[in-house]
Amino acid sequence: MTNGFTRLTEQFLVHIGVERGLATATVTAYESDIAKYIDWLETRGIHEPDAITKQDVEDYIAALDQAGESARSKARRLASIHEFHRFALGQHAVTADVSAAVKAPKGASTLPDVLTVDEVTRLLDAAAAGGSTDPVVLRDKALLEFMYATGCRVSEATGVNLDDIDLDEHIARLMGKGSKQRLVPLGSYACRAITAYLNVGRGELERRSSAKIPERRALFLNKRGKRISRQSVWEIVKATGERAGITKPLHPHTLRHSFATHLIQGGADVRTVQELLGHASVTTTQIYTHVSPETLIETYLTSHPRAR
Incomplete structure (x- = not known):
């Protein structure tokens, strides 16, 4: 250069x-x-x-x-x-923005991988492993419930600390891109799973640490008592999906995509979902406003005067 x-x-x-x-x-x-x-x-x-x-x-x-x-x-x-x-x-380094009129090439429209509500339920049920009280099982259940409840990015899930969670108020504080914080609600399912994990699982995982100073801040710990990594979250999501019999592509962001899509389908407006996801632009959020073929057909059959 x-x-x-x-x-x-x-x-x-x-x-x-x-x-x-x-x-x-x-x-x-x-x-x-x-x-x-x-x-x-x-x-x-x-x-x-x-x-x-x-x-x-x-x-x-x-x-x-x-x-x-x-x-x-x-x-x-x-x-x-x-x-x-x-x-x-x-910066007055140029006299005109010659790129302004150049448009992005059109390609096939791709939608994010999204689970149905039933598939999410199966995934979260599989994480519970039949009600096991094993610390790792309790952590995995709490982690996946947290990710679906908040729509957080994997980096936000691994970065969340104990003092970022208020179970009484059902609120979580997330640190997003550019160190921007946002508050998101925590549903009752997530709160119950996190409570069970904190009451039994986390303390045991912390005691497994070989470090002189145990991890006191992180909410989600790995099997060695350290803050859980992104790679571990990927492995947890994949393994739980396999147990649940889900054949769709599955990764941590799938829960974020599903969170947003289910909110939109439930009647939430795009601007609200934008705030919950921590998107800088509403344009990014609008990908979740896609309508499924099933919904299109149902709407057509119930609304068009000559559909039947």
Whole structure:
């Protein structure tokens, strides 16, 4: 990367990381996208931001298509480019935002993996392992109930502390992307599962720790008494899904997707679900407003005057 782009890129990363408070992983993704974009521009002899044209941006997206990148990947890279060009315009590094009129390529619409309410029930019942009081079983049940009750990200589940939970008020505090906190309700099922875990399971897991100073803060502990990891949560979700006989793709985010979809289907408005999920933009939340084919058919049959 030559000096024509170096300073602007450094300022951009500081802007999104410090001023906008985006998560480190998000900043890293932006950095990677912009670095690849600039490297491609320089192969065309473009070494200054103001030398970029709309055609260059369109040609770059076309090059990504030729490289076999998915529509989702291309859309994400273009979003990074849009953000970079808007910043460049704001810094007076360019005289116009040449990327503004370039649209993301259309691809097949993909919906997130979602469980039905019945499948979630089967999953959570399987986590209980027939009412076992084994500390690990109690933890797994509490963890999965917590994730479905709050719609949290896996990082939020692993990061939650004891003092983030108020079982009397049925409230949990989550630390989201960019260190942004939000309060979410805890349903009665989750509260009961967490109470059972705290009364019997967590203390036993803490005692298994070989560390000189036991883990006093984390809500969810692993078998060695340390804060549970993301990988462990993935394994718990997968193993529980197999016991429940669920054949759909299953990962921690499936519970988050299901949480949002079930709220929307139950009548919650998109703006409320956005707040519960901790989305910065309501556009991200709108993917959950999809309507199932079954619902479409039922609505048609009950509403259209000549459907029957």
